[in-house]
Amino acid sequence: MQVINKLNDEELITLFKSGHNSALEELVYRHKDKLFTSIILLVKDPFLAEDIFQDTFIKVIDTIRADRYTEKGRFLPWAMRIAHNLCVDHFRKIKRTPIIKTNDDKDIFNVLSFSEKSAEEQMITRQSHDRVRQMLDLLPEEQREVIILRHYADLSFKEIADLTQVSINTALGRMRYGLINLRKMMTEKHICL
Incomplete structure (x- = not known):
């Protein structure tokens, strides 16, 4: 068997099914x-984001095990759509719309760090990320959502259009x-x- 981390998503799904x-x-x-990252930027609560993240993979597992996975070659956009729908469902349950607010929890941007930086560079990066988040908060929801999905989730515009149900x-x-x-x-x- 090949080294598992060298397999593509479809091969991993087939292997999981077996x-x-x-x-x-x-x-x-x-x-x-x-x-x-996409979930936490939408819900702004690390504990809720963790729950939704876990629920996303529960749905992924259930769908794959039930042999209903049909998104050949598009695992990440499919999983993102599930996560997005779970976020929307959450906000529907509490009868309010999702609003991204500046969060004191700075850990979200640690996942974007690709190399070790000095303490000064880390502080400057954190301050820049905070400024961007504060400015994102001021954008209309539709613009904010597209920017987050494009730059943080790295989705294509076609995937974003499908996910948000617009052209x-x-x-x-x-954007x-x-x-x-x-x-x-x-x-x-x-x-x-």
Whole structure:
């Protein structure tokens, strides 16, 4: 058998279906950062985000075991859609819309760090991320959601359009206007990142 971390998502799913739980562990490990970051940016509560992340993989497991997985070659967008729907369901249950707010918990951006930085670089990075989060909070929800899904979840515009149930042109427009609004805020507040 090949080394498990060299297999693509579809091969891992096939392996998991045949009873190898280590294949599922590899899928979770491979996609956890993008999924969890997207969830926490939507719900702004690390404990709730952890619950939704776990619920996402419970649904993934149930769907694969029931042989209902049909997203060949598109595992991450499929899992992101499940996570997004669970976030929406949560906010429907509590009868309010999801609003991204600045959170004191700075750990969310640790997953974006690819190399060790000095303490000064880490502080500057944290401050920059905080500024971006504060500015994101000021954007209209539709623009904020597209920017998060594109830059933090690394989804294509087609995937974003499918996930948010709008046309690709609408998703592109929301991204464009969101970035224009962010640039305006940076200019008005004299923020340099």
